[in-house]
Amino acid sequence: MQTYILKRILLMLVTLWGITFVSFVMLQLTPGSPLEMKLMQDKNGGLGDKSALTPETRALLEAQYHLDKPILVRYVLWLKDIARLDFGESFADHRPVIEKIYERLPVSLIFGLTSIVVSLLIGLPLGLLSGAFQNSFIDRFTAIAVVAMYSMPVYVIGILLLTFFGGGDFFNWFPIYGIQSDDYANLSMMGKILDRVHHFILPCICYSIGSLAFITQQQRASILEALHQDYIRTARAKGLPELSVFIKHAFRNSLIPIITIIGALIPSILGGAVIIETMFSIPGLGLLAWESLLQRDYPTIMANFTISAFLSLLGIFVSDLLYMIVDPRIDFEGR
Amino acid sequence: MRNFYRSFFILISISSLSFISCNRSNNSTSDATSEMSATNLQPVKNDWMVSWLAANPTTLNPILKTDAYASAVVDWLFDSLIRFDPKTAQPEGRLAESWEVSKDGLTYDFTLRPGITFHDGHPLTTEDVKFTFDTIKNPKVDAAHLQNYFASLKSVEVLSPLKVRFHLKEIYYRNLIMLGLVDIMPKHIYGVGDFNKNAANRKPIGSGPYVFKSWDNGQSVELVRNKNYFGNQVEKLKNLYNFERLVFRIITEPSVALMALKKGDIDAMEPTTRQYYSELATPEVEKKFYRFRYDTADGNGHGFIGWNLRLPLFQSKEVRQALAYAMPREEINKKIYFNSRTLAVGTFPKVSPKSEPSLQPIPYDSAKAKALLEKAGWKINPATGIFEKDGKKFSFELLFGAGNSDSERVALIYQQALKQIGIEMNIRTLEWTVFVKQMQAFKFDALMMGWGGALDMDPYQIWHSSQANGEGSNFIGFKNPEADKLMEQARVTLDPNKRNKLYHQFSKILAEEAPYLFLFEVPSLFVGSKRFQGILPVPLMGLDSAAWFTPKGMEKYKEQ
Numbered sequence: 001m002q003t004y005i006l007k008r009i010l011l012m013l014v015t016l017w018g019i020t021f022v023s024f025v026m027l028q029l030t031p032g033s034p035l036e037m038k039l040m041q042d043k044n045g046g047l048g049d050k051s052a053l054t055p056e057t058r059a060l061l062e063a064q065y066h067l068d069k070p071i072l073v074r075y076v077l078w079l080k081d082i083a084r085l086d087f088g089e090s091f092a093d094h095r096p097v098i099e100k101i102y103e104r105l106p107v108s109l110i111f112g113l114t115s116i117v118v119s120l121l122i123g124l125p126l127g128l129l130s131g132a133f134q135n136s137f138i139d140r141f142t143a144i145a146v147v148a149m150y151s152m153p154v155y156v157i158g159i160l161l162l163t164f165f166g167g168g169d170f171f172n173w174f175p176i177y178g179i180q181s182d183d184y185a186n187l188s189m190m191g192k193i194l195d196r197v198h199h200f201i202l203p204c205i206c207y208s209i210g211s212l213a214f215i216t217q218q219q220r221a222s223i224l225e226a227l228h229q230d231y232i233r234t235a236r237a238k239g240l241p242e243l244s245v246f247i248k249h250a251f252r253n254s255l256i257p258i259i260t261i262i263g264a265l266i267p268s269i270l271g272g273a274v275i276i277e278t279m280f281s282i283p284g285l286g287l288l289a290w291e292s293l294l295q296r297d298y299p300t301i302m303a304n305f306t307i308s309a310f311l312s313l314l315g316i317f318v319s320d321l322l323y324m325i326v327d328p329r330i331d332f333e334g335r
Numbered sequence: 336m337r338n339f340y341r342s343f344f345i346l347i348s349i350s351s352l353s354f355i356s357c358n359r360s361n362n363s364t365s366d367a368t369s370e371m372s373a374t375n376l377q378p379v380k381n382d383w384m385v386s387w388l389a390a391n392p393t394t395l396n397p398i399l400k401t402d403a404y405a406s407a408v409v410d411w412l413f414d415s416l417i418r419f420d421p422k423t424a425q426p427e428g429r430l431a432e433s434w435e436v437s438k439d440g441l442t443y444d445f446t447l448r449p450g451i452t453f454h455d456g457h458p459l460t461t462e463d464v465k466f467t468f469d470t471i472k473n474p475k476v477d478a479a480h481l482q483n484y485f486a487s488l489k490s491v492e493v494l495s496p497l498k499v500r501f502h503l504k505e506i507y508y509r510n511l512i513m514l515g516l517v518d519i520m521p522k523h524i525y526g527v528g529d530f531n532k533n534a535a536n537r538k539p540i541g542s543g544p545y546v547f548k549s550w551d552n553g554q555s556v557e558l559v560r561n562k563n564y565f566g567n568q569v570e571k572l573k574n575l576y577n578f579e580r581l582v583f584r585i586i587t588e589p590s591v592a593l594m595a596l597k598k599g600d601i602d603a604m605e606p607t608t609r610q611y612y613s614e615l616a617t618p619e620v621e622k623k624f625y626r627f628r629y630d631t632a633d634g635n636g637h638g639f640i641g642w643n644l645r646l647p648l649f650q651s652k653e654v655r656q657a658l659a660y661a662m663p664r665e666e667i668n669k670k671i672y673f674n675s676r677t678l679a680v681g682t683f684p685k686v687s688p689k690s691e692p693s694l695q696p697i698p699y700d701s702a703k704a705k706a707l708l709e710k711a712g713w714k715i716n717p718a719t720g721i722f723e724k725d726g727k728k729f730s731f732e733l734l735f736g737a738g739n740s741d742s743e744r745v746a747l748i749y750q751q752a753l754k755q756i757g758i759e760m761n762i763r764t765l766e767w768t769v770f771v772k773q774m775q776a777f778k779f780d781a782l783m784m785g786w787g788g789a790l791d792m793d794p795y796q797i798w799h800s801s802q803a804n805g806e807g808s809n810f811i812g813f814k815n816p817e818a819d820k821l822m823e824q825a826r827v828t829l830d831p832n833k834r835n836k837l838y839h840q841f842s843k844i845l846a847e848e849a850p851y852l853f854l855f856e857v858p859s860l861f862v863g864s865k866r867f868q869g870i871l872p873v874p875l876m877g878l879d880s881a882a883w884f885t886p887k888g889m890e891k892y893k894e895q
Contacts, residue, residue, distance in 0.1 A: 031766075036768055036771060038479040054482075054483075057474055057479050094536075162590075162594065166594065167597070168594065168597055168598040177584070177588075177595060178555075179554070182582075280588075281585060282553075283391065287553075291390075294767075294768075
């Protein structure tokens with residue numbers, strides 16, 4: 001077990017290194033550079049009529065951003081800093097990148113984790129029910145719901161939620177932007193929590209809907225598969241009550257594939273947040289990544305890539321460990 | 336939304352034009368009704384004004400800022416030496432009590448008002464003025480986008496704590512604008528340590544009518560009234576700044592901002608054309624909000640298609656004129672812009688005194704376009720239906736920045752129209768950064784984009800032949816000796832009337848040569864709460880929100 005974990009961690013580091021290398025090179029090869037962005041007059045890409053770099057300014061900026069060096073040298077310089085957990089300074093506003101990430105990571109993580117929990121809490125029972133009562137009304141209903149959730153783009157769902165539950169034209173139940181009220185600082189502890197939850201609900205529905213559909217469908221398939229296994233027939237044959245067959249044998253075994261899925265959900269949640277964050281004005285990591293990309297703010301983009309990659313690898317790692325806990329037969333030791 | 340005017344031309348993708356409107360106006364089309372100009376109402380001073388920002392500002396440092404959102408906030412926090420009276424468009428003192436221009440037009444002396452202090456109580460002196468300009472010119476400061484504009488400033492000389500002298504390299508009619516509209520920053524704060532990383536970049540300290548209170552990253556920025564503002568003692572300024580608190584809400588999705596407006600979370604915004612003409616055109620909105628559209632003398636800018644004049648294809652004037660006649664602008668205006676746009680007649684807005692008054696927009700006329708092409712030696716190939724000359728068919732590529740459905744629709748309609756008369760146009764979009772790089776390398780046939788408006792704009796950067804070789808913005812390579820001479824003369828003509836005459840002649844040359852296909856002027860659209868009074872488009876700035884106020888009994892927020 002310990003050697004396995006150690007091996008996995010080493011492998012993770014190598015993978016992480018590979019990811020950073022590839023993304024670093026790809027990023028640097030993307031047309032446009034921070035130098036061009038320096039001339040832009042505004043975030044929408046305005047360019048002043050006199051915006052041209054004099055050769056001296058260009059040389060100075062290039063030296064400042066190490067753009068005068070070859071890509072590989074730049075990568076090594078970056079790697080050196082990263083080894084000391086120094087993500088550098090943002091090209092856009094000269095703040096330490098880690099500070100910018102730190103402001104936003106908690107918001108993204110809370111949304112990401114809550115949405116996984118929500119989709120598990122709803123998706124697992126829903127999948128179980130529709131699998132257990134195959135072709136029943138509930139199964140049909142779930143199937144339609146899953147297809148609807150899959151096929152509706154998240155911005156459509158978002159706009160519908162905003163219009164109907166927050167816009168004021170129909171119901172005025174939820175706030176439509178931000179993560180807290182103006183008077184947040186003056187609220188009591190309980191008030192603060194409630195205020196956050198209030199702001200949380202609509203975006204959280206958007207965040208969860210994709211993974212919810214996915215989990216429901218997977219759980220349904222997986223319970224159906226489990227129910228057709230030989231050991232289920234054995235359990236029934238030895239006279240176990242149906243409920244205990246279902247819970248003790250089928251349910252537990254059907255969970256194994258789901259656990260891997262949870263690991264795989266983490267990257268998609270971190271990556272797919274730009275639209276939701278824009279729509280609900282949530283200052284999260286996705287929006288930061290998107291803005292930095294447009295500004296060619298290399299250090300911030302790289303920090304984003306690295307941290308997202310690390311979290312994704314961590315998710316996969318944890319789900320592999322969970323594998324062993326759920327299914328004692330699984331043992332990675334031998335590999 | 337106060338003196339949020341730019342002092343120079345900005346090139347933008349057409350998509351963003353609507354977000355960067357600059358609130359200057361002339362000839363307001365005055366949907367504004369008389370109820371707004373009521374002057375007998377008593378202003379209360381404890382209400383708030385809540386405005387909308389479409390993105391988190393990058394920084395709140397007036398020199399480092401590069402986005403309109405930062406400007407919208409920073410303008411209330413800092414003061415410049417002079418300002419332009421929004422009603423008369425004449426310069427008047429702000430920090431400066433008076434100023435004097437030497438006979439040769441190369442030195443400018445400013446005298447500051449005595450007793451002005453920054454928000455931290457530190458007195459504002461000419462040392463701060465010198466510091467600000469020296470900082471802009473310092474190559475280590477991250478202001479590459481500004482530095483060229485101050486290239487003609489030789490040095491700043493402190494004569495006494497209240498007297499400062501600027502030495503300039505050349506006579507130029509925009510020198511006063513260049514020197515006078517820079518936000519003066521405190522040396523004792525921003526001069527300490529690395530300017531680019533200064534802590535005050537996120538907690539700004541200025542001398543302006545409002546004091547920075549908080550910036551909740553990605554959520555909101557709040558400012559409170561400066562109780563010790565020097566302007567309270569200045570006749571022309573003391574009736575301005577009537578709100579106790581200014582709140583800027585950051586809402587990244589325009590349709591949500593509109594919902595917030597309707598709910599009352601935002602007091603005023605500049606809606607998109609679609610929002611203005613459909614979502615906001617309801618009786619319920621009318622009851623609670625003012626809504627108007629106006630054109631401005633300096634303009635919000637205009638869109639255009641520029642022909643790469645370095646290519647043989649676009650050499651002939653007739654061809655360029657034909658391409659303009661083939662553009663169904665009226666149809667596009669109706670189909671895409673709710674008929675809200677003015678057809679551009681040239682580089683200056685139609686209502687600008689610089690524009691030749693007799694110029695008329697080029698109408699859609701496919702027969703004329705064909706005739707012009709034939710005159711230029713092009714013949715339809717009956718087999719393909721496409722114009723050909725010397726065995727080459729008339730085909731080119733239109734390039735523009737991606738991500739805006741309106742420009743795509745404009746391009747598609749134009750493509751169809753050209754096809755009908757026998758010209759093949761291919762469409763290609765590129766991400767903006769890549770597009771700009773391509774443009775600066777002159778690698779394009781034709782490109783579509785826009786210039787934003789500018790205060791007392793100077794066409795030199797865009798049209799002078801010296802600007803066609805890399806450093807300037809004459810990307811299309813327009814070279815006309817006569818136009819060059821007119822622009823050079825205009826730059827050193829300090830009398831605005833004489834200068835406008837020169838620009839009239841220049842406008843005529845542009846209209847004749849048709850180096851751009853001028854598309855539309857972008858109007859200003861505004862919607863704001865009826866709680867406010869004094870909202871009336873004024874000649875220079877359009878909406879001078881510094882003059883807005885809430886009459887007694889109408890206040891919504893009550894500051895204790």
